[in-house]
Amino acid sequence: MSTMAIRRALLSVSDKSGIVELAQALAARGVELVSTGGTAKAIRDAGLPVKDVADLTGFPEMMDGRVKTLHPVVHGGLLAVRDDAAHVASMEEHGIGPIDLLVINLYPFESTVAKGAARDEVVENIDIGGPAMVRSSAKNHAFVTVLTDPADYPELLAQLDADGGTSAAFRIRMAGKAYALTAAYDAAIASWFAFADAFGNPLGPDALKATPFPATLPLAFARKDELRYGENPHQSAAVYVPRGPATPGIPQARQLQGKELSYNNYNDADAALELIAEFAESDPAVAIIKHANPCGVAQASTLLAAYEAAFDCDRTSAFGGIVATNRPLDAETARAITGIFTEVVIAPGADEEAQAIFAAKKNLRLLLVDSLPRANRPGLQLKTIAGGLLVQSRDNGTISAADLKVVTKRAPTERELADCLFAWTVAKHVKSNAIVYAKDGVTAGIGAGQMNRRDSSRIAAIRAAESAEVAGWPASRTVGSAVASDAFFPFPDGLLAAAEAGATAVIQPGGAMNDADVIAAADEAGLAMVFTGMRHFRH
């Protein structure tokens, strides 16, 4: 493959940025310009000579632009192998002229979906002729140059000026980029059809039910950033965002200060944001996260009080933690948070004074989100395993007081019930086996990620006792608390460990073979226990 001169170019772009300047530069270099309707108009309006593609094909652009370039004169011009005698003969026979350069970008399908357009408008933004031309010219990269990104226009001109044509290496690179574009574009279209409801698209709720898991999984994500490294320094990492509509999350947050986010920061900050999103509508709330598990969560009448209570739950673990709030940050809360080393703070806003306080901590990463994501939104979770990919719907199950079944002789008091629901909500965001003690809207002790439930229960109680000691409280806050278990207690031992720690109320899914024994043990210990009928495993 050698350097290829550009004599004739076809320009057809939806995103017209830089196109007039490029057309100008090409015309100045003696390139003949051919173009489609809107692009031709922009070029012509700039006073440049341009031929309409309709003049080439002998057909007008028709059917609202659905058919413009889908013609052998265009595709023959892009696909002909220039040094194949038979191809050249066909070109001569049918009056097909070679097209050396295609400058193109596609109908804005993804942004049309993202703005919530109606089905008809989305469908009309599925580009047909554009991808066809991209594929033709990229296939014929031995002779044809295809540009799909305005960012590549300067390099083209530099090549023309340096060598009088494009290099094989450039054409190959642009062809690869072009196929990546059509692949991602088609994946975006396919996922709109497949996951309409999961991604909040406008096909309606029945679309997901009809095809929960399509035979082929189309995913279209664009790389947002390459990260310094992955979970460990010897791992490489990047963060991708959907090419279509995205739930506002950590990748969409505005980072006001601090070093760039690491892989672990993304993971922990996401855990924090998802947890605090559960409290979007409630009193001021704060969650402190370490290694994707909460180490303190609290609700209070002010954000400062909520932070202090969450911090007191486990001051040791809060060091180097990720803090998320459900309210914009104020100065007092900012001052308290910066009292210890904190990696990341996420909030739906921060007033000027708070921002100034954070600014003094150069390494602290401050992320502001426009709004908290909807906790019970639909969506999918993906996890790679050796040889495959596990896909499931998000755990968006929620429980209210009306869903609970009292199974003990004693029903929970109003306060116990509130603490049960609070502890249950937090437990949903704790790695299994999860045990969460809570009192007065504050976590008292959290046991996460143990291989048996009794150990989680004990660890949570130990943490709570240590926290009481550190804070100088007369007793552990597990005394008089409610305890939540993410899955049923298979035996009474885990529940008894909680009773021993002073819990007076229990919330758990129920459904164990031994439920009767567990209920009897709860009655004997004077506990009030409710069943949710819903489990919240999180692995």
Ligand SMILES: NC(=O)c1ncn([C@@H]2O[C@H](COP(=O)(O)O)[C@@H](O)[C@H]2O)c1NC=O
């Ligand atoms: N139908 C066709 O033959 C066709 N050929 C090119 N397009 C697209 O039309 C757009 C440019 O249109 P215009 O120059 O009229 O603004 C480009 O995004 C291009 O990908 C087409 N449009 C849709 O399929």
